[in-house]
Amino acid sequence: MVAPDRIAESGRVSGPHGVSEEDWAAARNRMVIDQLERRGLRDEELLRAFRTVPRHLFVESDDPYGDRALAIPSGQTISQPYVVAAMAAAARPEDGYRGARVLEVGTGSGYSAAILAELGAEVTTMERHPSLGAEGVDRLRRAGYDGVSVVVGDGSLGWPDGAPYDAIIVTAAGPSVPKPLLEQLSPEAGRLVMPVGTREQQWLTLVQRHGSAFTRREVEPVVFVPLVGEHGFEA
Numbered sequence: 001m002v003a004p005d006r007i008a009e010s011g012r013v014s015g016p017h018g019v020s021e022e023d024w025a026a027a028r029n030r031m032v033i034d035q036l037e038r039r040g041l042r043d044e045e046l047l048r049a050f051r052t053v054p055r056h057l058f059v060e061s062d063d064p065y066g067d068r069a070l071a072i073p074s075g076q077t078i079s080q081p082y083v084v085a086a087m088a089a090a091a092r093p094e095d096g097y098r099g100a101r102v103l104e105v106g107t108g109s110g111y112s113a114a115i116l117a118e119l120g121a122e123v124t125t126m127e128r129h130p131s132l133g134a135e136g137v138d139r140l141r142r143a144g145y146d147g148v149s150v151v152v153g154d155g156s157l158g159w160p161d162g163a164p165y166d167a168i169i170v171t172a173a174g175p176s177v178p179k180p181l182l183e184q185l186s187p188e189a190g191r192l193v194m195p196v197g198t199r200e201q202q203w204l205t206l207v208q209r210h211g212s213a214f215t216r217r218e219v220e221p222v223v224f225v226p227l228v229g230e231h232g233f234e235a
């Protein structure tokens, strides 16, 4: 049943902001063209995921598809769409995300976990703030991503129960890559992406594991909220 006040004048069903689903889909298409393709992202699977996941269900904003980071509760932020995409592209397993085991540290709104789930990954996401974890679960369910497991806890320790991971994406900044995360990365070409640096400024860092060997590459300068935990910054 659709409430009468949600039927727009055109007769189309409209969402919480009086915007129709078609309008949101158009906003997503524009986001993909203007923000992702224009900056050189070409992976069609990845672009499809960004055209599909309803970012407006994960953030409270009049411009949920804008080219910027947005505030979410508990003083945290959700990254700009391009940064979410660049991290997913950097961490992409050799055979793609479908069926891959992925650990995300920093659930926040749940948006980036939804993108990874849309790509076909088996996603575990960790959040240190219990309220954000609970809201993340609700949002992911509402958007139809029921398969994502949300774990409340210190993600700097990783989640050994689900290891080894084909990809680990840390969406909060730490002084170094936590050792437990390196240990939980698959020895068979596991890839980890994380902002590493000071509290004020970091380099998006890509680590690749082959057996006991780890190679490291700095991708681009970024600014993220801090990873707070045993292997992160102090609260």
Ligand code: SAH
Pocket (backbone or CB within 6 Å): 072, 076, 077, 078, 079, 105, 106, 107, 108, 109, 110, 111, 112, 113, 126, 127, 128, 129, 132, 153, 154, 155, 156, 171, 172, 225, 226, 227, 228, 229, 230, 232
């Ligand atoms: N990926 C999120 C954005 C994350 S913002 C999204 O798509 O919305 C970074 C998140 O990391 C914040 O919610 C913060 O609370 C969380 N965080 C910080 N330190 C953490 C830790 N040690 N373990 C788990 N989550 C942590």
